[in-house]
Amino acid sequence: MARILALDYGTKRTGIAVTDELQLIASGLTTVDTQNLLSFLKEYLAKEQVELILLGEPKRMNNSASEVEVAISKFRENLEKITTVRIERVDERFTSKMAAQSLIAGGVKKKKRQNKALLDEISATIILQSYLYNL
Template sequence: MARILALDYGTKRTGIAVTDELQIIASGLTTVETKALIPFLKTYISKENVELIIVGEPKQMNFEASESEVFIAKFLETLTKEIPHLPVKRVDERFTSKMAFQTMIDSGLKKKQRQDKALVDEISATIILQSYLYNQS
């Protein structure tokens, strides 16, 4: 089996999570500046066996696309051109930022650490990936 990557895409930075090769455990990988995301992904994929990319799909409470979907759609066009051999799936990401923040509190992180937006993005990507894995079983 190969790894699955998950992205919590943002206009400034993107949180990235990855599974182990057995696709059992989702772990935060890193957060990168979005302008450097495609080169980062190409490098990572050249070194690791990846079979799928999951991208969070932000929706409003009424299930309509959020305002950020416009930016994500442009990114997805670039992603499929630059890395055409990997399929991309979308996963609903509503509440992931709130869940990530709560996870930070539950983990005992201090207030200063909880203000690290990059860490919130990485945890959000992990939650997106865990959601995908859970729904596959």
Template sequence: MQPTMARILAIDFGTKRTGIAVTDELQLIASGLTTVETPKLMDFLKKYIGQETVERVLIGQPLQKDGTPSDVETEIKKFLEIFSKEFPDMPFTRVDERYTSKMAFQTMIDSGLKKKQRRNKALLDEISATIILQQYLYND
């Protein structure tokens, strides 16, 4: 059996910034890629997906503790409509992202980042996207 040679991309969508993580081509390792200002997200995706082989896109599904959608879900649905038109053949999967921000912040603490570095919201978003990707890879 031939190994997969395409990446999986994960998106931690935010109203201001969006964290992005990606696997290696064998889909073994999840790494933070970048954080993009949300208005520039589609341009970033067009360029990235144009240059790299991406098999699937994961989009965080922010839920409240009780399982109801969070406020940003309305914006995510608008994004998904545009995404589906831009990339009609690209499958996407929604991934429960409850607690990823808390886990990302804890990761920053555990890795020894100083308080000033932990205030970097862009880094937090990128780590959150990486956690979404890891959850998908290792829980399926």
């Protein structure tokens, strides 16, 4: 089997999570500056077998699109130019809040919890976990 990759896209940074080859375990991979994201993914996809990319879909409480949706749509168009891997959107509401809560529950010190890159990576992991749970 191939891996599933999840992206918590942001205009500055993007958190990335990935499954193992059996698609049983979701783990944080890294956080990448969004300006370098396409080149990072191109390299990663050349090295690893990925069958699905999950792209977070930020929505407001009334189900309307978030203001970052325009940038995400443009990113998706560019991503589709470099890969034939299937891309699915996944609702990512509350993932940042859940990521922050998981750090608190895990006893992570306040200084480390302020690391936004870590929050983005954990958010991507939560997106991936929720997808796997709902399979």
